[in-house]
Amino acid sequence: MTATNTPATRPANPRFSSGPCAKHPGWTLSALDDAPLGRSHRASVGKAKLKAAIDRTHALLGLPDDYRVGIVPASDTGAYEMAMWTMLGARPVTMMAWESFGAGWVTDAVKQLNLDATVMEAPYGALPDLGAVDWDTDVCFTWNGTTSGVRVPDGDWISADRAGLTLCDATSATFAMDLPWDKLDVTTFSWQKVLGGEGAHGVIILSPRAVDRLESYTPAWPLPKIFRLTKGGKLIEGIFSGATINTPSMLCVEDYLAALDWAEGEGLSGLIDRATANATAIWDFCETRDWIANLASDPATRSTTSVCLTIDAPEGTSKRIAKRLEAEGVALDIGSYRDAPEGLRIWCGSTVETSDIEALLPWIDWAYHAETAA
Template identity: 50%
Template structure:
C-alpha cells in the first residue's frame, strides 16, 4: 500500500553522522572574530586554545589526572598519533568490527609492521571480547560509527592490566557514558557529537599513557604531525597547555567553544546523554513497529544510540543484488533530499546498503519524530518504482 506523503518536515533535517548537526540556534555570525588572523603562537590564541581544552574537560568529565591535547588530522590523526607513538613495546590486540577498527588493524599491521592479534566480527556483531588479554596493548572503538554497534560496557578491560588501552571514542564521546578508569588513551574529533568543524582531533591521556610516552621510544621515525614527545623523548607537556604542533584553525576552535558552551548551558554531560537516549528511543520505537527496517546491530545491548545504522529487510529489497540494494538506497535518499525532509541518511559507503541516522545530542527529538513518516514514504515510493 502506498504511503501518503507527510506534510510536516523536520525543522532541522540534518542527520549526517559526520559532520553532525550544529547545535540548535547555531549561527556562524555569532562566533567571536577578534582572534582571526592572529598568529598561532600569540599568547591570546594559545590561551583560547587552552580554555577550549579546560571547557571540554569540564563538559566531558575527563579525570583531572588525564592530560588533554590537540592533534592535527581529526580523529584519524589522533588515533594514528597514539598508535605510532606508543605501540611496539609489548604485543597488541586490535578490535575490528567495523570500518575504523579495520583501519587501525591496517595501520598496526601494514604500516607499523607489528603482528597484532585481531579480534574481528562481521557487520552488526561484536567479537568475543573475553579474549582481550590484559598483558597486551589494546586498540578498540567504543562505538562503531559505520556499523551502529557499540561495546555495552568496559567490563572486558582489566583494572590491573599491564598493557595500555587506546580507545577510538569519536562517536561515543558526549553521547554515551565512558568508563574512564578502563582506558588510557581516548581520542575524539570535533565534528561528531557536538557538531563542530572537522580537522582537529583531541587526545585524553591517562598517567599510564604519559608514562609510556616518557619511557618508550618506538623503533620507527615519527612524522612531526604525529609526534607527542619533545626533543628529550618525553611526553611534550606543552601540548597540554594549548600549544599545538602545527597551525590549526582559530575559527574551528571558536566554533568548538560555542558547541561546548551550549552543552554546558543545557545541563552538561547528563543532559547530552538524555537527549541522545531520547532521540534513539524514538527511532527504536519506529523500527519496532515498521516491518521493512531493522537494526544492523544484532544484539539489543550493542545498539549504538548515536550513529544508528539500519538494514532494509523487506524482501523486495533484500532480494536484490548488492548493486541493486545500493541503488535502492540512493533513490530513497534522493527523494528525501528533494523534499528537504532528511539529508545524508544513507549507510557508510563500505557498510551494507541501508540507512544511518545520527541521533546525538545536537539533534532535536521532535525532528527524529518528524522524519520517520518521511522514511516510510520514501521507502514505499522507491519500492513502487522498482516494482513498476
C-alpha cells in the first residue's frame, strides 16, 4: 500500500477516544427527553432515576446481593480517592502501579496520606510480580491500565482468604471484562468509559468487608464532605439508594439510563464479547505487520478496551499518523496518553462497532506508509 492508495471505506463512527468514549449504537439526543431538568435530585422523580441507575447497574453486573452501589462526584478519580481516604490506614497497604493512573494513586497514598506503603511498580507494557503481593495488607490496583493497555489476566492471583481489602480501579474494565466480585472489596468506575456516558460522575461498589471497614475505622486525617460515607459510625445508606452526596446532573443520569437500556439488550457477556472482538481485530492486524505492535509485552495481559500500540518509526511519527487520521475524519483522539510511550491508543470498548475498527485499520496502514515514505 502506498500513500496515494487511500482506503475506500471509512468508519461510520470515527470516535475512538478513551474517555469520554463513544456513545452506544443507536444513541440519539432525543433519548434524554425524559430527564427531569430543573428539578431537585431530592425530589421523588430525581431519587427514582438515581435509584434505577443504581439497581440496574447492580443487576447488569451480576453483583452479589449484599454488595452496595453508589453514585458519587468527580468521576472514577473521585470514587477511588473516596475509597482511599476513608479506608486506608487501618492496616499496612500495598500500592501497585504500571501506568499513570496507578502511579497517581501511589502519590496519593505516599505523599498526601503519608502512608508507609509497599510500592510495587512496573514499566509501561508490563505488570509487577503478582505472586509477590502480601495479602495481609490492603492492596490498591487498577484492573486495566487505561494509559498502558495492560490488564491483570484474571483474579486468580488475589487471595480468597486475604486479611486486607482490595481496592480496584476498574474504570476501563467494568462492563467489558469479567470481574471476580468475590475478590474485589472496593471497585470504582465511571460510566463515561465502557458505556459511553457523560463525564464527572463516578460509581463505587462496596463489599460487606468494605462496609465493615468503614463502620469500624476512623482515619487520622480530616475528610472532606464529599468523601464521607459514614455518619455516627454507620454507613450512610442513602448514598446507595439514590441520595447522592452532592448534586448530580440529571441529564447525565438520564444518558446513563439510556446506555443501560442498550447494554441490557446486549447482556454482560455480549458487552464483553463486543470489546474482545474489537481488540482481536487490532491484534490480528498487528500480527501481519512488523512495524506495529501491542505495548503489552505478554498477550495474556493485553487490554480489550484501551488497546495501546507502539510503532517502529522515528520519533514523532505516531503523532503525525494520529493527526493525519483526524484530518481525514476517520479516527479522532487516538494518540497515546501524554505520559505513556509514543504510539496509538484505540478505544475498543463495548459501544464501539467491530466494523468501525475493521474500517479504521487500512487507514492506519495508509497513514504509516504516507508518513514513512522515502
